[in-house]
Amino acid sequence: MNIVLLGPPGIGKGTVATKLSKKLGIPHIATGDMLRENVAQKTKLGLDAKSYMDKGLLVPDRVVVKMVKERLQKNDCKNGFILDGFPRTINQAEEIGKEIKIDKVVNIQASDEIIIDRLSKRKVCRKCGFIYHLVYIKPKKDNICDKCNGELYQREDDKPKAIKERLKVYRKETEPLIDYYKDKGILA
């Protein structure tokens, strides 16, 4: 089954996708994680993407669409996949729709207040990527991952100015996808 998880930043798409991926035995493909890996490895793609990401803006469609199309061609996607953070614009949805059939789009929602609370108190393990919340999913030791002893950090785009921008971008560019997929009869 080819699944898209839709919803604003910080809503928990990554957490849900990790669980679903284990349950269904299909890969979790998070474009944000792929881009951050490229930034960490200082690839050309990463260097181009970083300035957009740090400001909370979207990386240009052509860059992200190419990256996702290449990823979906890999063998592990032949029985399905879970897309997390993609598509984020109508144009991305149209582009991917030309080549791949999406079976189900799950829309996850919450108020801005909850989202801001989640993002501003989120910390991520630099080593294994596990996501903490400083109140609800607290690490046992400050700034150390319970699972792998890796260092926890706050994403540059989880700082207040970038959070505001990301929510603005979400409302303008990504929210129209709810009706787009509703019209196709595959929204849950």
Ligand code: AMP
């Ligand atoms: P995320 O981890 O999904 O919150 O993504 C972090 C950042 O990566 C976003 O704020 C964007 O700058 C970039 N990004 C991730 N996915 C996409 C996408 N589908 N289109 C454009 N930019 C993206």
